[in-house]
Amino acid sequence: MEDPETVTDKDLLLSTCTALGGYEEVETPDGKIEYKYAVGDEALDLKRFIRYGTREPEKSTLFILAEFNLIEKDLVPLILTHANQDSAIAERFVLACVELIVPMTWPLDKDNEEERPIYSRMLEYHRQYKLALLAPNVLEAIVHLVFRPLSVPFRERSERDQTVIRLVLYLLRNLTAIPDLRVSPSATGDMLRMATMQERLLIRFCESPIMELLLTMASSSMDADSAEFNVMVLEIVHNILQHVNPKDVFLGDINKKADNANQTSKLSLLLEEENDRKRVKSRKEPTRHNRFGGSFTLQGWDGSRYVVHNPKAIYSSTNQLIDEKKKPDRRGQKRKERDEIGEYVAYRDSQALIYMKRMAQSFLESCFNDIEREDKKIMEKDHLRLYFTMKWFLEYLAYEHAAYHSAKERKEKEKQTDIESSSELFLPPRADVRTAADTSQAISTDIEKTDEPLPFDYDLVASAMDLRTFLLCLRRLRVSLEDKLWLDVQVGADCFKQMLLTLTAMASSPHEEYRQLADYIQGNIYHEQSTFDLFIDLIKRYRNQSLGYLLAVVQLTHVLLKMLEKFSKKQQVMFVRKKKSKLRKEKADEDTAQGDSESDEESAEERRERQIAYREHVFKFESLEAKYATTDVVRIYCSLLENYSTLKPEILICITTLFHRIMVKRKVEHPFFKLPVLDLFNRILSEYHYLPKSPAMSQLVQFIRYSVRQFFKRANEYPLLFVEALFKTTAVTNHLDQGDIDDKADESSDEEENNPSPPRQDQPGVPSAGADLPEELPEDFMFMD
Known part of the structure; x- marks a missing residue:
């Protein structure tokens, strides 16, 4: 039975809603009867009830x-009744409706303890609201409210004009924040419509002036008239981009041109993946007649009997048969956090992807340099949206550049082929005779003259390719790591990785200014030792974070080490600055009184700053590599490698490359000589023939075989290694670190720091079995399929 107070509130609200109006029968001039909405004679203040609610x-x-x-x-x-009426009364009606809709669609925070119990139920109603507001001409009538206030100069705008703009932006933010319903293809029609609302909303935005309005406000975010709405526009753009891959957006129009072929290739890939999973699964599952194929009894040392109904028992070992029946003990284990990025794809329609691509190109051309902003009113979640948006557009820019360079190389090959196959006779001028090199140089010069300029140059992302932005991103990573904001750390790591990849592309640009800027930024971000310590902490702090966090950190580590190794080889001498706390030495007795009187005048902060000293040391890349050669790093990478059957090839390359750096380059072998690692390697080798074939998987298996051979080779020399493999840490494994670099080498004398010698080259003698492993990846490894 309902509470009497609730019944009273419900009756009061019902009478208020009824007074708004209703449908009435209206006769048209041709004699037909239609139902049209008529406004009531009286409507009580619904805003007051909603504000209270x-x-x-x-x-x-x-x-x-x-x-x-x-x-x-x-x-x-x-x-809809007042949509096509250009009058002040119609505008008031629409504005009054918007004032009611905005609080009714306000997004809830599921992490909030007060809103968590009602989150699921309210989200269902929000989806119904979003579906109703997607009716034709509704959003167009709402966005029409902001045209008149925006046409007024900022200094002449009233408070009401600013409120109208804010209300409309809030409504757009609320609609884009409502997630789609995830359903199966066999769901009902209403549920299927709720599963595609986001892409329908995007199409409505692009076919109406809404998207143009958002891009215009984003491009003028530094101006005073739009500065107030920066955060709202950024949140709307983030909500639109949140559930779509930049690669899918870039290939949107390409896939539409070859839709049938693309769908066929996708289906074939899905079938192939399903067959691979079935093949692996069928090796462990019993078949229909396995129960009757053989029954075997195992007798334990205490006389207990264990019956196995499996034909494999005739040739399998006893330990294997018993271990297959065991269940993992999950007591005391915390569940990993759920991935909140890339959970599902919101845009599948080709038309929506084409509109998204146009929006991305327009944003890069006119808006990207204005999204970077540091303001006191920016909240914690706004930093996440900022770096996610920055990463998304930088990744899309990389796809545009990759397509441009691919088309350029194809045109050069075609032109070179046409010239070589042409029957035209090229006569040298006058009596001079050109050599083949001169002819090829002339051809290449002619090709360069006919090249089209880069459609999206790096000036469009100048705000991201700035030293201040790199330092802000590093600072945000450090703060998020200290506060244990793992989602912020994941987004920041992804953004910084994409910034480094863009910096790599700039370093290989034919333009001198881009190359100089890339060297300048790298020289500054590599100057602080705390930066390298931060990236190592990102790996070592992994406990129960999501899989997306681990993927982001692994890829960032791979890109950083690859770029740093290349940059350090390019520089003859490279310095890093370290911060050290030094104890003040006691002075002689005759100076004690004078020192105490001076220290009393100093503040605590000045005293602390005097104790902290910054010293510059010669950077050695081998020392940084050695810091990754620990058991914890290998254990965390192996936890990611547990998903070897589903990992993408670029992730396998990242794992294999770091393993190669540790075991082959640094010759630190004992982290791999542990029972969990060897068991994982054994499972990969046993299932290798059933796993998807790729060069990355082949390189990983090659490393595993080399590692296992080294284990048995060392075990023959040191039999206790079989016992040490059972323990996490031992006191006698340090003798295996033959190639480890002592960190004490960094503590060089002042003479060596002031007059450093060039870093010595790597010593020869790397084992041939490991020399075939990939020391470096191609520049476009992030775009591998």
């Missing part, structure tokens, strides 16, 4: 309005 933890008022279906039955028809 939003302050309640239970949100009972909002639930009652949702049960009455206020938006679909009253507000949407009221907006």
Whole structure:
């Protein structure tokens, strides 16, 4: 039985909603009867009830309005009635509806303890609201409200004009923040419509002036008239980009041109992946007749008997048969966090992807340099949205550049082929005779003259390719790591990785200014030892974070080590600055009184700054590599490698490359001589023939075989290694670190720091079995399929 107070509130709200109006029969001039919405004679103040309801933890008022279906039955028809009327009264009606819709669609925070119990139920109503507001001409009538206030100069705008703009942006933010419903293809029609609302909303944005309005406000975010709305526009753009891959957006129009072929290739890939999974699964599952194929009894040392119904028992070992029946003990183990990025794809329609690509290109051309902003009013979640948006557009820019260079190389090959196959006779001028080198140089010069300019140059992302932005991203990574904001750390690591990849592309650019800027930024971000310590902490702090966090950190580590190795080889001498705390030495007795009097005048902060000393040391890349050669790093990488059957080839390359750096280059072998690592390697080798074939998987298996051979080779020399493999750490494994670099080498004398000698080259003698492993990846490894 309902609470009497709730029944009273419900009756009061019902009478208020009824007073708004309703459908009436209206006769048209041709004699037909139509139902049109008519405004009521009296409407009480619904805003007052909604304002009161939003302050309640239970949100009972909002639930009652949702049960009455206020938006679909009253507000949407009221907006459509005044949509085509250009009058002040019609504008007031639409604005009044927007003032009601905005608090009713306000997004809830599922991490908030007060809003968590009602999150799922309210989200269902929000989806119904979003579906109702996607009716034709509704969003167009709402966005028409901001045209007049925006046409007024900023200094002449009233408070009402600013409020109207803010309300419309809030409504757009609320709609883009409502996630789609995840359903199966066999769901009902209404549920399927709720599963594609986001792409329908994007199409409506692009076919109406809404997307143009958002891009215009984003491009003028540094101006005073738009500075107030920066955060809202950034949040809207983030919500649009959140559930789509830049690669899918870039290939959107390409896939539409060859839709049938693309669909066929996708289906074939899906079938191939399914067959691979079935093949691996069939090796462990019993078949229909396995129970009757043989029964075997195992007798234990205490006389107990164990019956096995499996034909494999005739040739399998006893330990293997018993271990297959064991269940893992999960007591005391925490669950890993759920991946919140890339959970599902919101845009599958080719038309929506084409619109998204146009939006991305327009954003790069006119808006990207204006999204970077440091303001006191920016909240914690705004940093996440900023770096996610920056990473998304930088990755899309990389695809544009890759396509441009691919087309350029194809044109050069075609032109070179045409010239070589042409029957035209090229006569040298006058009596001079050109050599073949001169002819090829002339051809290449002619090709360069006919080249088209880069469609999206690096000036469009100048705000991201700035030293200040790199330092801000590093600072945000450090703060998020200290506060244990793992999602922020994941987004920051992804963004910084993409910034480094863009910096790599700039370093190989034919333009001198881009190369100089890339060297300048790398020289500054590599100057602090704390930066390298931060990246090592990102790996060592991994416990129960999501798989996406681990993938982001592994890829960032790979890109950083690859770029740093290349940059350090390019520089003859490279310095890093370290921060050290030094104890002040006691002075002689005659100077003690004078020192105490001076210290009393100093503040605590000045005293601390005097104790901290910065010293520059000669950077050695081998020392940094040695810091990754630990058991913890190998254990964390192996936890990612547990998903070897589903990992992408570029992730396998990242893992194999770091393993190669540790075992072959640094000759640190004992982290791989542990029972969990060897068991993982054994499972990969046994299932190698059933796994998807790729060069990355072949290189990984090659490393595993080399590692296993080294283990048995060392075990023959040191039999206790079989015992040490059972323990996490031992006191006698240090003798295996033959190639480890002592960190004490960094503590060189002042004479060596002031007059450094060039870093010595790597010593020869790397084992031939490991020399075939990939020391470096191709520059475009992030774009491998």
